[in-house]
Amino acid sequence: MADDAPALPATPPTTLPPVVRELYARFGETTFILQPTADGIPTLWTPSQKLAEVLHVLKLGVPKPYGMLLDLSAVDERLRRHREGLPEADFTVFYHLLSIDRDIETRGGGDIRIKVALKGETPHLPSIAKQWANANWYEREVWDLFGIVFDGHPYLKRILLPPTWQGHPLRKDHPARATEFDPYTLDAMKQDLEQEALRFNPEDWGMQRHSEEADFMFLNLGPNHPSAHGAFRIVLQLDGEEILDCVPDIGYHHRGAEKMAERQSWHSFIPYTDRIDYLGGVMNNLPYVLAVEQLAGIVVPDRVKVIRVMMAEFFRITSHLLFYGTYAQDVGAMSPIFYMFTDRQKAYDVIEAVTGFRMHPAWYRIGGVAQDLPQGWDRLVREFLDWFPKRLREYEKAALKNGILRARTIGVADYTAREAIEWGVTGPGLRATGINYDLRKARPYSGYENFDFEVPLASRGDCYDRCVVRAEELRQSCRIIEQCLDNMPAGPYKADHPLTCPPPKDRMLHDIETLITHFLDVSWGPVIPPGEGYFAIEATKGLNSYYLTSDGSTMSYRTRIRTPSFPHLQMIPHVIRGQMVPDLIALLASIDFVMADVDR
Amino acid sequence: MSGLLHWLGSPGVLPVLVGIGKAITLLLGVVLTGALLIWVERRLLGLWQDRWGPNRVGPLGLGQVVADMVKIFFKEDWTPSFVDRPVFVLAPCIALSVMMLGFAIVPVVPGWQVADLNIGILFFLAIASLGVYAVMLGGWASNNKYSLLGGLRSAAQMITYEVFMGLAVMGVVVQVGSFKLGDIVAAQANGWFVLPQFLGFLLFALAGVAATHRAPFDLPEAEQELAAGFHTEYSGMKFGMFFVGEYVGVVVVSALLTTLYFGGWQGPWLPPIVWFALKTGAFIVLFILLRAALPRPRYDQLMDGGWKVCLPLALINLLVTAAVILARQPV
Numbered sequence: 001m002a003d004d005a006p007a008l009p010a011t012p013p014t015t016l017p018p019v020v021r022e023l024y025a026r027f028g029e030t031t032f033i034l035q036p037t038a039d040g041i042p043t044l045w046t047p048s049q050k051l052a053e054v055l056h057v058l059k060l061g062v063p064k065p066y067g068m069l070l071d072l073s074a075v076d077e078r079l080r081r082h083r084e085g086l087p088e089a090d091f092t093v094f095y096h097l098l099s100i101d102r103d104i105e106t107r108g109g110g111d112i113r114i115k116v117a118l119k120g121e122t123p124h125l126p127s128i129a130k131q132w133a134n135a136n137w138y139e140r141e142v143w144d145l146f147g148i149v150f151d152g153h154p155y156l157k158r159i160l161l162p163p164t165w166q167g168h169p170l171r172k173d174h175p176a177r178a179t180e181f182d183p184y185t186l187d188a189m190k191q192d193l194e195q196e197a198l199r200f201n202p203e204d205w206g207m208q209r210h211s212e213e214a215d216f217m218f219l220n221l222g223p224n225h226p227s228a229h230g231a232f233r234i235v236l237q238l239d240g241e242e243i244l245d246c247v248p249d250i251g252y253h254h255r256g257a258e259k260m261a262e263r264q265s266w267h268s269f270i271p272y273t274d275r276i277d278y279l280g281g282v283m284n285n286l287p288y289v290l291a292v293e294q295l296a297g298i299v300v301p302d303r304v305k306v307i308r309v310m311m312a313e314f315f316r317i318t319s320h321l322l323f324y325g326t327y328a329q330d331v332g333a334m335s336p337i338f339y340m341f342t343d344r345q346k347a348y349d350v351i352e353a354v355t356g357f358r359m360h361p362a363w364y365r366i367g368g369v370a371q372d373l374p375q376g377w378d379r380l381v382r383e384f385l386d387w388f389p390k391r392l393r394e395y396e397k398a399a400l401k402n403g404i405l406r407a408r409t410i411g412v413a414d415y416t417a418r419e420a421i422e423w424g425v426t427g428p429g430l431r432a433t434g435i436n437y438d439l440r441k442a443r444p445y446s447g448y449e450n451f452d453f454e455v456p457l458a459s460r461g462d463c464y465d466r467c468v469v470r471a472e473e474l475r476q477s478c479r480i481i482e483q484c485l486d487n488m489p490a491g492p493y494k495a496d497h498p499l500t501c502p503p504p505k506d507r508m509l510h511d512i513e514t515l516i517t518h519f520l521d522v523s524w525g526p527v528i529p530p531g532e533g534y535f536a537i538e539a540t541k542g543l544n545s546y547y548l549t550s551d552g553s554t555m556s557y558r559t560r561i562r563t564p565s566f567p568h569l570q571m572i573p574h575v576i577r578g579q580m581v582p583d584l585i586a587l588l589a590s591i592d593f594v595m596a597d598v599d600r
Numbered sequence: 601m602s603g604l605l606h607w608l609g610s611p612g613v614l615p616v617l618v619g620i621g622k623a624i625t626l627l628l629g630v631v632l633t634g635a636l637l638i639w640v641e642r643r644l645l646g647l648w649q650d651r652w653g654p655n656r657v658g659p660l661g662l663g664q665v666v667a668d669m670v671k672i673f674f675k676e677d678w679t680p681s682f683v684d685r686p687v688f689v690l691a692p693c694i695a696l697s698v699m700m701l702g703f704a705i706v707p708v709v710p711g712w713q714v715a716d717l718n719i720g721i722l723f724f725l726a727i728a729s730l731g732v733y734a735v736m737l738g739g740w741a742s743n744n745k746y747s748l749l750g751g752l753r754s755a756a757q758m759i760t761y762e763v764f765m766g767l768a769v770m771g772v773v774v775q776v777g778s779f780k781l782g783d784i785v786a787a788q789a790n791g792w793f794v795l796p797q798f799l800g801f802l803l804f805a806l807a808g809v810a811a812t813h814r815a816p817f818d819l820p821e822a823e824q825e826l827a828a829g830f831h832t833e834y835s836g837m838k839f840g841m842f843f844v845g846e847y848v849g850v851v852v853v854s855a856l857l858t859t860l861y862f863g864g865w866q867g868p869w870l871p872p873i874v875w876f877a878l879k880t881g882a883f884i885v886l887f888i889l890l891r892a893a894l895p896r897p898r899y900d901q902l903m904d905g906g907w908k909v910c911l912p913l914a915l916i917n918l919l920v921t922a923a924v925i926l927a928r929q930p931v
Contacts, residue, residue: 332896
């Protein structure tokens with residue numbers, strides 16, 4: 001079955017992207033292998049000896065440089081069959097760089113992907129943690145999940161899995177299901193060992209226990225703490241209440257979502273995406289189905305696009321409202337969150353009426369959405385739009401204009417646009433520094449180019465501005481929803497394409513051929529043609545993308561989920577040093593993260 | 601038996617017994633009011649936050665008070681193994697008893713006052729500074745880093761508000777010429793001190809909120825930052841004493857605001873007890889409204905505000921008051 005899948009036309013693009021020409025000119029064409037991909041992102045295989053140099057040139061040596069390390073991960077290539085034209089490799093490490101300037105200028109031409117082929121059971125690669133601040137965690141993650149060693153990394157330890165874990169789970173030979181393991185038991189000794197493994201040891205991080213004048217306190221904040229927004233732990237080195245240094249510790253919410261993607265059918269993975277950013281609902285489905293559709297070559301009808309935009313914006317509203325309320329609460333204001341939960345529920349009422357579910361509807365489908373809009377949806381949406389904007393004005397008075405809140409957040413935990421790019425910050429956290437980069441405008445997807453809305457910006461990049469930007473985004477989301485309401489196109493809610501899933505049913509009972517196809521497509525799921533696809537969207541918390549590798553099967557060969565919260569948390573120590581414990585709480589609130597989004 | 605009756609009949613004993621009876625009634629009344637405030641606060645917060653609050657147990661949810669008290673009395677009173685036990689037990693006792701002592705000087709209605717000390721206000725200031733020991737010792741004895749930070753914050757907070765609290769109230773003392781609360785109430789027969797001493801009133805109210813560790817000055821417990829701050833390790837009745845102690849503090853400060861600046865029990869038509877209860881109740885509601893409305897400042901901001909703004913203002917208030925009084929005096 002899988003072998004029948006048509007291979008993607010692997011013809012290289014006729015005109016080379018400018019960045020590829022620049023690299024060819026500098027390093028010679030033979031240094032690289034240019035891989036054609038379904039996403040059209042220039043993908044260059046680079047020898048590992050040249051890697052550091054190539055990345056250095058891309059970051060500093062080209063006009064409109066690639067300042068942001070958007071993603072860094074790996075693929076276990078050992079079981080992949082469709083590798084025509086690619087270098088021999090047991091593992092591939094890829095570096096996804098982004099140039100915001102180029103992206104805005106060319107409407108989506110700002111990416112480049114550098115791949116390195118690695119051989120052997122425990123491959124080695126030079127670390128780039130010194131070149132890019134945010135490479136640190138990404139490289140740890142690759143070591144944790146793939147067992148690839150980055151030479152020269154300052155702290156190459158496990159990051160998502162417990163320190164006691166055996167094996168590297170994203171390797172193809174690591175089991176994926178609980179039934180492939182022995183039953184799990186936890187006796188007293190094992191529990192003690194696990195707990196002891198989590199004990200924080202300042203010397204491991206090169207921290208002093210005391211200075212000449214003072215002993216420092218090491219405060220273990222989390223993984224259970226009222227303001228940690230989930231199972232997040234951060235160890236603080238304190239002098240009084242001043243934070244000298246801190247070490248974030250993540251992984252308590254790791255579910256192995258990327259591993260699960262390799263054992264679910266393309267269709268049945270959709271509900272897992274809902275739970276990546278668990279406040280984002282169907283917004284999470286969007287980059288995934290868009291990437292699959294890109295691989296499958298599905299073009300969805302206009303009605304599908306507008307429905308998707310509308311529901312995604314509803315989830316932006318619910319997510320931002322939760323942010324807004326908890327933000328006020330974390331600086332000590334008790335009441336706003338209750339008002340915002342009331343409104344959030346009103347948005348959920350609409351969402352529930354349309355999708356049948358509140359937080360995790362898993363409602364988008366490959367090639368469409370699950371159902372057409374129900375009768376009377378327009379009235380519900382209209383009621384919400386009549387109600388909500390005036391409440392936003394009240395919130396401004398209750399929260400943003402409050403003097404104490406302003407004193408607590410203005411100038412607190414600020415960073416510049418440069419730092420934001422260096423650390424891989426996206427979304428409102430980036431726009432609060434004044435960079436006008438919103439994927440909905442920069443590279444419109446799902447028909448966002450047809451909508452009239454503004455991208456809110458701020459300039460200080462502090463805790464206050466991050467909230468101001470989001471507060472204004474709520475208003476813009478309402479504008480977008482209103483335009484969806486006024487201009488909802490007629491037409492089908494599913495693409496008429498053989499790989500649409502679940503497949504259209506109208507012709508199913510007419511002849512045996514269509515019945516068999518339908519049966520296979522429903523029971524096994526669609527077979528997506530081999531290739532690599534990538535899609536990024538402006539999610540609630542920043543840039544969320546799916547990088548899918550299909551090997552021509554009913555399941556994904558590798559699903560890389562790039563979430564915005566992961567680099568945002570990595571930046572905390574850099575931003576908070578020298579400030580106080582309450583400032584850290586304000587920073588955590590202003591980042592707007594959920595741990596499910598960080599740990600996947 | 602006859603000896604006892606004889607002793608009871610002797611002059612001077614009965615007034616003492618009546619005095620003790622009144623004192624017990626008053627203090628019991630304060631504690632019960634404090635307990636009732638748990639319900640009042642939750643219902644009022646509910647009202648302002650578009651939700652119900654406790655409304656299931658008994659009429660209007662009033663049974664919640666009883667349910668909460670039963671729960672807190674019968675909950676396991678657990679003392680963690682790592683704490684400094686004697687101090688750990690002592691701290692909540694201080695918290696509750698000190699606040700109740702503070703109420704002793706408040707003239708509720710004519711004739712109903714536990715002790716009309718001639719150093720009444722000084723007594724209250726002394727008691728209020730003792731109250732901080734409860735928080736500091738509790739935080740210290742808990743042997744928990746969050747509690748310790750809470751204790752530290754309360755010490756920092758105390759030295760901030762204590763000074764201007766004392767100076768703010770001195771305006772009233774200068775006007776009356778007495779520390780005695782009875783005299784202060786009497787002096788307001790022709791006009792409440794809130795008008796001439798408006799600045800002093802504001803400052804004293806501010807310091808009062810800080811003294812009770814209520815939001816927005818709840819830095820020692822700051823849930824979002826320090827989990828539960830100084831009482832993180834407390835549970836059962838020991839926690840209950842901190843909890844009720846805080847509410848008793850609210851009652852005491854409200855009663856003092858009434859007495860010092862709003863004429864105490866005085867007022868037309870209604871009996872004094874009603875006036876006293878109405879005025880005090882209004883301040884209690886204000887306390888709760890503050891909690892519903894305001895975020896929490898950082899503690900260095902609180903200290904800045906205390907030393908750089910409130911203290912100079914309190915001094916100016918005192919100097920101006922004194923100057924006016926001197927100027928009016930016949931030479």
